[in-house]
Structure formats: structure tokens, C-alpha cells
Amino acid sequence: MDKNKIGAVYFAILGAVTLAFGVVNLIVSAGGEDFTTGILNIPGDPFRGGWGGLIVLFAGIFYLLSIKNFDEIHQFGKAVMGSILLWIVAGMDIFAMITESIPGGEEGGWFNTLEGFLGTYAPPYPPAIFLLPFSLVVIYFIKKRR
């Protein structure tokens, strides 16, 4: 199969999954409480759940809009933009984890203990972090175009 066709199929699947995560995120945030199942945590607050969920939903739409005529540069740009949106949400989730993991907290010392530090990075994770590795595939297609 042509690589562009593979790309279109890949981003169609990723787009559908991303869109579904976005919708679920918005529904959970409308309820106002976090939803955790296994290693997945869907935040229920208006900021990460509502606003962040809306961006994940937009990312899914961008992916789905890109699949028709995928090899055309403007269409491919939409897939890249979908990934950039996911990188913003996931990047900020990771940055928040890093900034939380270093200080010792109100009761602790200046810096966190090793257990506390590592514990911050333990699951559950929000949806954007699960989607992050799959969104990185777009880099392969960018390189291929060059």
C-alpha cells in the first residue's frame, strides 16, 4: 500500500480515537469530578478537563479533516496541526508533573524525596499523554516529505 494511504488510514484511526477522548473529556468535566479507570485518568476540572478536552476534540477533528487527499500539503498540514494541539496539551500535562515533582510540599523539606519524586510520574495519566506517542508519527511523514 502507498505510504500516503497508510498515513491517511493511520490518522483516520488516530483522529477517531482522539475525537472520542475529547468528547469523553468534555462529558466528564461537565460532571465536575475526575474519572479514573486503570491507568487512565480523565480530569473533571473546567481547566484541564473542559478546556484541555476541547483541544483534544479539536485535534481529533484536524486529524479527520486531513485524511482526504492526505498527500496534498494543505491537507497534511491539518494532520500536523492536530499533532501540535496534542503536544500542547500533553506537554503542559508533563510540565505540570515536573513542577509538582521537585518541591517537597508544605510539610516536607525543600525538595521532594526520591519516592515522592518518582511517584509523581506514576500512572494514572490523562488522555493526551496516551495519545502523545501516536501523534509523534507525524514527524516520520514530515521527514518523508523532505
Added chain:
Amino acid sequence: MTLTVDERWDLIEKISKETVTFGKYKHTLKDAIGELTVKPLTGIPIAIAVLYGFWSFFGSFAGFFTDGFFCKLFDEYWLPWLQDVFPGGLGNWFYAIMVDAGHMENGILVASDSCFESFGVLTSGVFLAIGVVLPAIVAFYLMLTFLEDIGYMPRLAVLIDTVLHKIGLHGYAIVPTILSLGCNVPAVTACRILETRKERFIMMTLLAIFIPCGAQLGVMQKVVPQYVGFILIFLAIGYFIAGFILHKIIPGKSPEILIDVPPYQMPMWRNVSMKMWMRLKHFFKTAIPFVLLGCVIVNVLYLTGFIDGLANVLAPVLTVWFGVPKETVAPLIAGFLRKDLAVAQLSTIEMTKYQMITSVVLISIYFPCLATFVMILKEGWKELLGSIAVLGVVTFLYGGLLHLIWILLGVA
């Protein structure tokens, strides 16, 4: 040697043939992404994501330094040390101004246990300026400089042009608007990029009234994090309503502009660091003296009984019209010097969630801080008087309207 018009055109053609390469331009990925960011259908979701990233970075970065380290440093080490070594002690007026005014508990004057409560120049003043506001300002300017240097800001200007025309401005008004979220002072200067007097007046008035500065945002994020979203929504609604009304009643033109949109590019870290340094230098020069001075003036007014007297005089307006406690008069006075100082002061007053939202909105809109006041005066006294008249009316109506909303919702 003088050339005729025809000779000049011949010369231009000759030079262009030798220097310009002609051919079919092939769109690159950067072009495609650039187009996506200016088309409303795709550009608006992208702008929403960029703002999310901006705000999220701001919160995490500022929280890391303020909650993670500075609160501990100032509350557990700096404040107790000063309480021990500073001459005078509780009840002494100089000690109250510089270190800790204390507070009454069961009729006994007791020492404060956090820098948010002590309100001394060396405690709250230094803590607010260095521990709370500085990390917020660094985070804000870092993100703003990054967005400017990659080439996103002109695209945002194009994207928002249609909306801003409804309030008598054009797309480039987004520059002073966003700059104002860092500090109102450079934002007033940035209003000069707007062509007409009408545009500049509308922009200066709106930013002085409705846009909280980075310092204020930082303190809001620290003391009332759960209400920041509501407060910003109320301010944004007010920005557009007041802008629309000003556009209708102020004579003058709001012309169209042509914006040169550069291609996206990687930021040069040397430029980023230089811009950051210039902006931070400005912050150190303008903000810190006002925070320290604000602490002195508010403490002196407290000690002389002026604030209690004024609170009693203004009590009917504050409690009946705005629905907030009469004690908010002290933060309102402090807000003239520094809004961040005023919000920090609000956090020590007991009130409901809705009173707190109204109070912070009032602090934001009732008057520009002294530094902004001086900058608007530099632009012209007529502009300053006009802005003051508008903000007087807006504060009274908007504050009353918020109170009315709470009454209708049955929460006031």
C-alpha cells in the same frame, strides 16, 4: 545625472532581471500551517490551544516557584527571623509598618504567621514583589516573547481583526491587549501603534479598566485560584461591552490596516533573552517601588484610623450597591498603588465566594494603578480625564450589575 521616468523603469527592470529569480512557488508545510492559523475555522481552535498552553505554563511555572519554594522561604524563615530580630515588637508603629501589624484574636494582638497577613514592607512587600509577582511576570513574558518570535502574534492579529472592528479597533490592538496582561504600563505605550486618536483612547481605557496585569494574575492565582476563571470571564465580557459602547459614542475613525505576516521561524534565544531582560528590568524599576510604597501608605492609613473612618463613610455604597464587606475599602485604596497588593489584602477579609469574585472584579476595574495612571497622563490629560470618567461609570454599573446577578441567582 537625472533619469526620466522611462529610464528609471528600464533600470528597475534590468536590476530585477539580474537579481530576482522567477518561477512557480511551491507551498511548504510552514505555509500550510501559516494559512491554517489565520483562517477563522481552523485558526480559532488553534488560538484556543495556544491560550491554553500559555495559561497552563503560567500557572505551573509560577506555582513551582511561589508555592514550591518562596512561600516556605518567606513564611517559615524570613518572617519569623524578622519578628525575632527587628526592634520594637508588636504594637510598635514602626514595627507594624516594616514587619507585622498583627491581628486581634479574642481581644489580644497576635503575630501573623504568613507573609500574606503581616502586611509589613519587609515581609508582605518583599514577598509579593519577589515571591509571587516575579515568577508570574517571568512566565508571562517568556511565553509572550516566544509567540512573538516564532511569528504567531501577527497571525493572531489577522484572526481577531473582524472581532476587534466591532469595538472600534483593529487586529493589531491584540498587541497592547496581551502586553497588558503582563503590565499595563508598556501596553499604554504600545497603543501608539493604533492610528487614530479614537482607537488609542478606546484601547487605553479598556486596558486600564478590564485587563488584569501579570502581577495581579499571579496573586489571583495564589490567593483565589478557584475563582480566576470566573473573574476573567466577567472582565472579558466587560471588555467587549464597554468597547462596543465606546465605539458607538466616541467620534472618529477606525481605519483598516494591512499587516505584514512573516513566515514561522525558530526563535533566536539571544533575542528572547534580550527582550526578557528589558521587560524584567522595567518591572523591577516600576513595580517593586510601588509595592513597597503601597505597604507603607496602607499601614500608615490603618494606624491613623483613616481606613476605618473611610470604610464607615463608604459602607452604604460598598455593602448595599456592590454587596461586598465595608472592609474592602482598604484594598481599594491599595489598588491605586498596586493591584496585586490589593488582591493579596482581599484574601485576608472574610467573605463569600460571590463577594470575593465581585471584589476582585472591582479591584481590577475601579482605577488603573499609579504607574498606568502616569503613563496615560503622558499620552494627554484629555485622554486621562476621559478614561477616568468612563471607568467611574463602568465601575458603578458593572459592580452593581454583578451584585444584581448574585441576587437573582439567590446567592447574595
